[in-house]
Amino acid sequence: MILNLPNALALLRVAMAPLMYLFLVDRDSSLFSGMHSSWLDYFAALLFVLASTTDFFDGFIARSWNQKTELGAILDPLADKMLVLAAFLGLMMMGRANPWAIYLILTREFFITGIRVASASKGYSVSASMAGKVKTVTQMFAIGFLMMNWPFANLLLWIAVILTLYSGFEYISAYAKKAYK
Numbered sequence: 001m002i003l004n005l006p007n008a009l010a011l012l013r014v015a016m017a018p019l020m021y022l023f024l025v026d027r028d029s030s031l032f033s034g035m036h037s038s039w040l041d042y043f044a045a046l047l048f049v050l051a052s053t054t055d056f057f058d059g060f061i062a063r064s065w066n067q068k069t070e071l072g073a074i075l076d077p078l079a080d081k082m083l084v085l086a087a088f089l090g091l092m093m094m095g096r097a098n099p100w101a102i103y104l105i106l107t108r109e110f111f112i113t114g115i116r117v118a119s120a121s122k123g124y125s126v127s128a129s130m131a132g133k134v135k136t137v138t139q140m141f142a143i144g145f146l147m148m149n150w151p152f153a154n155l156l157l158w159i160a161v162i163l164t165l166y167s168g169f170e171y172i173s174a175y176a177k178k179a180y181k
Contacts, residue, residue, distance in 0.1 A: 004067045006076075009058035013051045013079040017086040020047040024090030024147070044090070045147040051083050052140050077116070080136075081109060087143045096146045098154065101161045105139065108168040115175050126174045131167040138163050 003011075022029075023044035027037055058076060062068045088105060091097035119126050138160040145153035 002069060002071050004062075004069065004072075005065075006058040006062035006067050007069060007072050009054040009061070010072065010075040010079040013054045013058075014075070014082055016047050016051040016054075017079070017082040020044050020051065020083070021086035021090045023047065024087075025093050041147055041149065045144055048083070048087060048140075048143060048147060055080060055083075077113070081113065084109065084139060084143070087147070091143065091146045096149060096153070097157060101154075101157050104161050105164050108164050112168055112171050115171065119175060119178070122179065124178050126171060126178065129167060129170045129174070131163065131170050135160065135163040135167040 022031075023040045026032070027040055032040060055076075058072070062072055062076075085106065088097060088102045092099055092102045115126065138156070142153065142156040142160040145156050
Protein backbone atom coordinates (compact mmCIF):
# COMPACT_ATOMS: atom_id res chain seq x y z
CA MET A 1 0.00 0.00 0.00
CA ILE A 2 1.55 3.30 -1.08
CA LEU A 3 -0.71 5.75 0.75
CA ASN A 4 -0.60 4.25 4.21
CA LEU A 5 -1.09 6.22 7.44
CA PRO A 6 2.55 7.30 7.81
CA ASN A 7 2.63 8.61 4.23
CA ALA A 8 -0.71 10.39 4.73
CA LEU A 9 0.72 12.09 7.84
CA ALA A 10 3.79 13.20 5.85
CA LEU A 11 1.49 14.60 3.14
CA LEU A 12 -0.47 16.44 5.83
CA ARG A 13 2.83 17.98 6.98
CA VAL A 14 3.56 19.03 3.39
CA ALA A 15 0.17 20.80 3.30
CA MET A 16 0.66 22.46 6.70
CA ALA A 17 4.02 24.03 5.80
CA PRO A 18 2.73 26.64 3.30
CA LEU A 19 -0.28 27.40 5.51
CA MET A 20 2.02 28.07 8.46
CA TYR A 21 4.20 30.22 6.19
CA LEU A 22 1.09 32.20 5.17
CA PHE A 23 0.34 33.01 8.82
CA LEU A 24 3.91 34.20 9.30
CA VAL A 25 4.45 36.40 6.25
CA ASP A 26 1.09 37.45 4.80
CA ARG A 27 -0.09 39.46 7.78
CA ASP A 28 -1.37 42.43 5.76
CA SER A 29 -3.61 40.26 3.61
CA SER A 30 -7.33 40.95 3.53
CA LEU A 31 -7.62 37.33 4.61
CA PHE A 32 -6.40 38.36 8.06
CA SER A 33 -7.89 41.86 8.29
CA GLY A 34 -8.89 42.79 11.80
CA MET A 35 -6.89 39.94 13.32
CA HIS A 36 -4.25 40.89 15.88
CA SER A 37 -0.74 39.76 14.92
CA SER A 38 -0.40 37.75 18.13
CA TRP A 39 -3.22 35.49 16.93
CA LEU A 40 -1.33 34.89 13.70
CA ASP A 41 1.67 33.91 15.83
CA TYR A 42 -0.53 31.48 17.78
CA PHE A 43 -2.00 29.93 14.63
CA ALA A 44 1.43 29.56 13.02
CA ALA A 45 2.83 28.01 16.20
CA LEU A 46 -0.14 25.65 16.50
CA LEU A 47 0.33 24.48 12.91
CA PHE A 48 4.03 24.03 13.53
CA VAL A 49 3.43 21.93 16.66
CA LEU A 50 0.81 19.80 14.89
CA ALA A 51 3.08 19.30 11.88
CA SER A 52 6.04 18.44 14.12
CA THR A 53 3.86 15.92 15.95
CA THR A 54 2.96 14.22 12.65
CA ASP A 55 6.71 13.87 12.03
CA PHE A 56 7.09 11.86 15.22
CA PHE A 57 4.01 9.71 14.59
CA ASP A 58 4.63 8.93 10.93
CA GLY A 59 8.05 7.50 11.79
CA PHE A 60 6.80 5.68 14.86
CA ILE A 61 3.86 4.13 13.01
CA ALA A 62 5.96 3.19 9.98
CA ARG A 63 8.44 1.33 12.19
CA SER A 64 5.93 -0.17 14.65
CA TRP A 65 3.39 -1.32 12.07
CA ASN A 66 6.00 -2.31 9.48
CA GLN A 67 4.68 0.26 7.01
CA LYS A 68 7.95 1.61 5.64
CA THR A 69 7.69 2.41 1.93
CA GLU A 70 9.95 3.92 -0.73
CA LEU A 71 7.50 6.81 -0.98
CA GLY A 72 7.75 7.37 2.77
CA ALA A 73 11.55 7.32 2.64
CA ILE A 74 11.38 10.21 0.16
CA LEU A 75 8.30 12.01 1.47
CA ASP A 76 9.20 12.15 5.17
CA PRO A 77 12.50 14.04 4.86
CA LEU A 78 11.00 16.24 2.13
CA ALA A 79 8.09 17.16 4.39
CA ASP A 80 10.53 17.89 7.23
CA LYS A 81 12.60 20.18 5.04
CA MET A 82 9.51 21.99 3.73
CA LEU A 83 8.31 22.62 7.28
CA VAL A 84 11.67 23.87 8.57
CA LEU A 85 12.26 25.94 5.42
CA ALA A 86 8.83 27.59 5.68
CA ALA A 87 9.29 28.32 9.38
CA PHE A 88 12.81 29.70 9.19
CA LEU A 89 12.23 31.77 6.04
CA GLY A 90 9.00 33.18 7.48
CA LEU A 91 10.68 34.06 10.76
CA MET A 92 13.60 35.65 8.94
CA MET A 93 11.24 37.72 6.78
CA MET A 94 9.49 38.88 9.96
CA GLY A 95 12.83 40.00 11.40
CA ARG A 96 12.71 37.49 14.25
CA ALA A 97 15.49 35.20 13.06
CA ASN A 98 19.05 36.18 12.19
CA PRO A 99 19.66 35.72 8.43
CA TRP A 100 23.14 34.27 9.00
CA ALA A 101 21.76 31.65 11.38
CA ILE A 102 19.09 30.70 8.84
CA TYR A 103 21.64 30.61 6.01
CA LEU A 104 23.91 28.25 7.97
CA ILE A 105 21.07 25.94 8.97
CA LEU A 106 19.52 25.75 5.51
CA THR A 107 22.88 25.31 3.78
CA ARG A 108 23.66 22.36 6.03
CA GLU A 109 20.22 20.85 5.38
CA PHE A 110 20.61 21.07 1.59
CA PHE A 111 24.18 19.78 1.73
CA ILE A 112 23.23 16.75 3.81
CA THR A 113 20.26 16.07 1.51
CA GLY A 114 22.76 15.96 -1.36
CA ILE A 115 24.92 13.49 0.55
CA ARG A 116 21.86 11.31 1.20
CA VAL A 117 21.10 11.25 -2.52
CA ALA A 118 24.72 10.37 -3.30
CA SER A 119 24.66 7.62 -0.66
CA ALA A 120 21.42 6.17 -2.00
CA SER A 121 22.80 6.14 -5.55
CA LYS A 122 25.72 4.03 -4.29
CA GLY A 123 23.42 1.65 -2.45
CA TYR A 124 24.07 2.59 1.14
CA SER A 125 22.55 4.91 3.66
CA VAL A 126 23.97 7.04 6.41
CA SER A 127 21.69 7.12 9.42
CA ALA A 128 21.02 10.16 11.53
CA SER A 129 23.18 10.30 14.64
CA MET A 130 22.07 11.22 18.13
CA ALA A 131 23.51 14.70 17.48
CA GLY A 132 21.22 14.94 14.45
CA LYS A 133 18.20 14.08 16.56
CA VAL A 134 19.18 16.60 19.24
CA LYS A 135 19.71 19.16 16.46
CA THR A 136 16.19 18.57 15.17
CA VAL A 137 14.61 18.96 18.61
CA THR A 138 16.63 22.13 19.28
CA GLN A 139 15.61 23.58 15.92
CA MET A 140 11.96 22.81 16.67
CA PHE A 141 12.14 24.55 20.04
CA ALA A 142 13.96 27.52 18.51
CA ILE A 143 11.28 27.83 15.84
CA GLY A 144 8.52 27.67 18.44
CA PHE A 145 10.21 30.27 20.67
CA LEU A 146 10.81 32.56 17.70
CA MET A 147 7.20 32.23 16.53
CA MET A 148 5.97 33.22 19.95
CA ASN A 149 8.59 35.97 20.17
CA TRP A 150 9.72 34.65 23.54
CA PRO A 151 12.85 35.70 25.42
CA PHE A 152 16.04 33.77 24.69
CA ALA A 153 14.67 32.65 21.30
CA ASN A 154 17.71 33.94 19.43
CA LEU A 155 20.10 32.30 21.90
CA LEU A 156 18.29 29.02 21.30
CA LEU A 157 18.53 29.63 17.55
CA TRP A 158 22.32 29.99 17.77
CA ILE A 159 22.56 26.83 19.89
CA ALA A 160 20.58 25.13 17.12
CA VAL A 161 23.08 26.49 14.57
CA ILE A 162 26.02 25.01 16.50
CA LEU A 163 24.29 21.63 16.85
CA THR A 164 23.25 21.75 13.18
CA LEU A 165 26.81 22.30 12.02
CA TYR A 166 28.21 19.70 14.41
CA SER A 167 25.73 17.04 13.31
CA GLY A 168 26.46 17.96 9.69
CA PHE A 169 30.17 17.28 10.23
CA GLU A 170 29.27 13.96 11.87
CA TYR A 171 27.12 13.07 8.88
CA ILE A 172 29.89 14.00 6.41
CA SER A 173 32.38 11.93 8.39
CA ALA A 174 30.08 8.90 8.41
CA TYR A 175 29.52 9.28 4.67
CA ALA A 176 33.25 9.57 3.99
CA LYS A 177 33.96 6.40 5.99
CA LYS A 178 31.46 4.44 3.90
CA ALA A 179 32.28 6.04 0.55
CA TYR A 180 36.06 5.86 0.83
CA LYS A 181 36.76 2.65 2.71
